Amino acid sequence: MEKIYLDHAATSPVHPEVLEVTFHVMKEHYGNASSIHGFGREARKLLDEARSVFAKSIGAKPIEIVMTSGGTESDNTAIIETALSRAHFGKHLITTAVEHHAVLEPMEYLESMGFEVTYLPVDETGLVHLEDLIAAVRPDTSLVSVMYGNNEVGTIMNIQEIGAFLAETETYFHTDAVQAYGLEDIDVKQDAIDLLSVSAHKINGPKGIGFLYINEEIHLPSFMRGGEQETKRRAGTENIPAIVGFQRAVEITEQERSKRRETYDGFRNQLIEGLKQAEIDFEINGNETHYLKHILNIWIKGVSSEQLLMNLDLLGIGISAGSACTAGNMEPSHVLSAMFGKNSPRVKESVRVSFGLGTTTEMIDEAVKQLSVVVKRLKHS
Ligand SMILES: Cc1ncc(COP(=O)(O)O)c(C=O)c1O
Known part of the structure; x- marks a missing residue:
């Protein structure tokens, strides 16, 4: 793949x-x-x-x-x-x-x-x-x-x-x-x-x-x-x-700014819709009105972000927990802790997906597909 x-x-x-x-x-x-x-x-x-x-x-x-x-x-x-x-x-x-x-x-x-x-x-x-x-x-x-x-x-x-x-x-x-x-x-x-x-x-x-x-x-x-x-x-x-x-x-960025904003927002929506269709239990972390179009952070309920990232990495998909990863150890996100409290399950169950040069709708579809398979497997393991 x-x-x-x-x-x-x-x-x-x-x-x-x-x-x-x-x-x-x-x-x-x-x-x-x-x-x-x-x-x-x-x-x-x-x-x-x-x-x-x-x-x-x-x-x-x-x-x-x-x-x-x-x-x-x-x-x-x-x-x-x-x-x-x-x-x-x-x-x-x-x-x-x-x-x-x-x-x-x-x-x-x-x-x-x-x-x-x-x-x-x-x-x-x-x-x-x-x-x-x-x-x-x-x-x-x-x-x-x-x-x-x-x-x-x-x-x-x-x-x-x-x-x-x-x-x-x-x-x-x-x-x-x-x-x-x-x-x-x-x-x-x-x-x-x-x-x-x-x-x-x-x-x-x-x-x-x-x-x-x-x-x-x-x-x-x-x-x-x-x-x-x-x-x-x-x-x-x-x-x-x-x-x-x-x-x-x-x-180049200045020439393409409005197009990029539109495209990235499209990827964002495609991902959200894809996860809904796959019946993944998730919520968006962040502000739904004032947000950077290239970033989508989601809480996938009941799934450790560390395990999800590792499983997706094995499939050749690179996303992030948005938190520092040092020597294989994932620090809980200080951003999510500040938003929801450090004991919130979101802190350890959220991932960040971000778009840019080279991202295609096909990639988003494939990422949703693989993510859904991994999430279902992790939930039942
Ligand atoms: C908000 C923010 N500030 C600062 C930095 C650091 O920038 P640089 O990698 O150019 O040192 C980053 C990079 O991730 C960032 O996202």
Whole structure:
């Protein structure tokens, strides 16, 4: 049987055009963008062009885009550098209980250094409530970090409302847009976002490249030290081939955005209908109005997600529990725990299916078929 990859929220394959342009630049334009000779200037020109494309895609200025190694570095930079450089202003930070570990762990690190962090709760659909945020903000709150769209359950947060509220305060607003970028219309000025994290590999770009948008009025020290690249905001020779590949991925995504949204929503519905027809006892985890179209998280009642994933893997089907899998051990999902309580059976009986480049309706049909067989077998074993 042909393998079926339905884990695009973890990472998505590189688009063939991205591959082509990345190789081409790697081979032909090897200059260092900081060199003053012609080879360097050529690389610099490519970098400047790419930066303009990234900026335009979120309504920002090119100077506000800092290239990074991806979502994790962007999140770490935004959170740690804001906290440290604004410590004189205040040592209180706010985030949510359902963020990616790339946000939660920097927060925990800052707590160990004497900062105070408030973790906002979410409701059963994974949404944070504005009233809770308003109640938590204090005169010494230096930063609020709320993700744009959740990577496990797909819930889209009320970013515009949060931005509008924080715009009236001295608190900076960071959002992790790693899953939402490319599928949602993001405008950092309209949404009053000060810092925003993006990663290329979720939108069919190369791995290990991303950017951090930093509002031009904000001056963050460099997270990486040892060079003056990125106008002294991120040391290290820029990865021009990956950056140009990422640029191509953004351009393709922009052309295809509405089509992709429609297609992924179609896959989502097809999967839901397929499971209903197969009489699988399941419920959707997440918000049924505000959701990322490429993610579907389902609670399959009475079936361990770990066993289900392992059985599907044997059949060549890749889906995820949405939770960290370390050395064969599955950590219970902190997102589902925050939504339903850590003792809810959903925490250990839910799986995430996610769509992207290369997904077909035939794959969804086959995945539903195999999933139904496995679920019925596991229930009767
Ligand atoms: C919401 C979110 N933030 C951050 C990251 C980390 O991004 P990267 O893999 O580019 O470091 C991910 C990746 O899974 C993610 O889903």
